[in-house]
Amino acid sequence: MADVDPFANPEGYGFETRAIRAGQPHDPQTGAVTMPIHQATTFAQEAVGEHKGFEYSRTGNPTRSALEQCLASLEEARYGRSFASGMAATDAILRHLRPGDHLILGDDAYGGTFRLISRVYGEAGIEYSAADLTDPAALEAAWQPNTKLVWLETPTNPLLTVIDIAAIAEVAHNKGGLCVVDNTFATPYLQQPLRHGADIVTHSVTKYLGGHSDVVGGFVATNSEEVDDRLGFIQNGAGAVPGPMDCFLTLRGIKTLAVRMDRACDNAEAIVELLQGHPAVSRVRYPGLADHPGHAAAAKQMTRFGGMVSFELAGGRDVAMKMATETTVFTLAESLGAVESLIEHPGAMTHLSAAGSPLEVPDSLLRLSVGIETTEDLLNDLSTALDGL
Ligand SMILES: Cc1ncc(COP(=O)(O)O)c(C=O)c1O
DSSP states (O other): OOOOOGGGOTTTSOHHHHHHHTTOOOOTTTOOSSOOOOOOSBOOOSBTTBOSSOSBTTTOOHHHHHHHHHHHHHTTOSEEEEESSHHHHHHHHHTTOOTTOEEEEESSOOHHHHHIIIIIIHHTTOEEEEEOTTSHHHHHHHOOTTEEEEEEESSOTTTOOOOOHHHHHHHHHHTTOEEEEEOTTTHHHHOOGGGGTOSEEEEETTTTTTOSSOOOOEEEEESOHHHHHHHHHHHHHHOOOOOHHHHHHHHHHHHTHHHHHHHHHHHHHHHHHHHHTOTTEEEEEOTTSTTSTTHHHHHHHOSSOOSEEEEEETTOHHHHHHHHHSOSSSEEOSOOOSSSOEEEOTTTTTTGGGTTSTTOOOTTEEEEEOOSSOHHHHHHHHHHHHHTO
């Protein structure tokens, strides 16, 4: 990373200002107010090894560096690294592990994370167990002499379970391990895991940070120089870096993160109320609900409860499958976190790879990624679909 600029300082500027300005000084040559897309793969050197901070774009690129500084500032982290996808970011963290090491994964996590851990790392000799991380005692019980880290999401994908980050980090630290938090669902606008004791925070920037369904990316932040050095080595050595255009798109998306998140939260709250009152719905999962088992932890570590809503249909799998095809404003699609609202059936779509595992999800479950459209349009769309089931 290049030198940190004043706009990256959380003590100097608020979240929204940093989202727009951190890491993005006006272009010294032209005064351009947005970060240029530096497509160059290589950078001139005055003499061998003497350069302006960049040599080769896999190792470092000015547009990527701007994104890394901006996101690190939003997570209030000392260091940040961008990757080509959320999975590439996950992979870079897991490369800390050696054959014979063990990790503990929350028993409710993104299916792709589980697939990477069980199939790719499992086959490379890394052991794992899944544990109910809503209970810190379950983590303690699952901890083994060779356990190196605990991996959690909160709220989880797709069950919206809330994990108390501070409680889990405390157990991990007492045992001499690391606590990694996937902060994709909450974003740094609603939750900053490092503040609660996490050692590493990771994102699929494909989701809320990009925010417009037009860029795939990943990010990792930490306050540990040692962890960051290793991540930097892997970032350059394995080379799963985002291109400059992708970094630019992500930077552009981040500028409106705060207003998009607030709007998505408003819409999600209205939808939760509608779903709760509908007879076709047997259960609504949303951390903002006072009777959600993780509500107290969510209220402690989040500023609002997010734009993701999951619910179960009383009629089971077939009715859930039907509902998923009956909406018009909600598009049936994988992914989440963008301006447009999406609906999906996790058991048959995003979490199919977890079928038959401890991470299998109920087949009556639907997941909504609530966007920023007109509230009435979203409510009408869902109630028309539910009434027709
Ligand atoms: C919580 C979570 N983490 C990680 C990922 C992986 O991110 P990507 O699709 O950008 O590789 C996803 C993707 O859906 C996700 O939902």
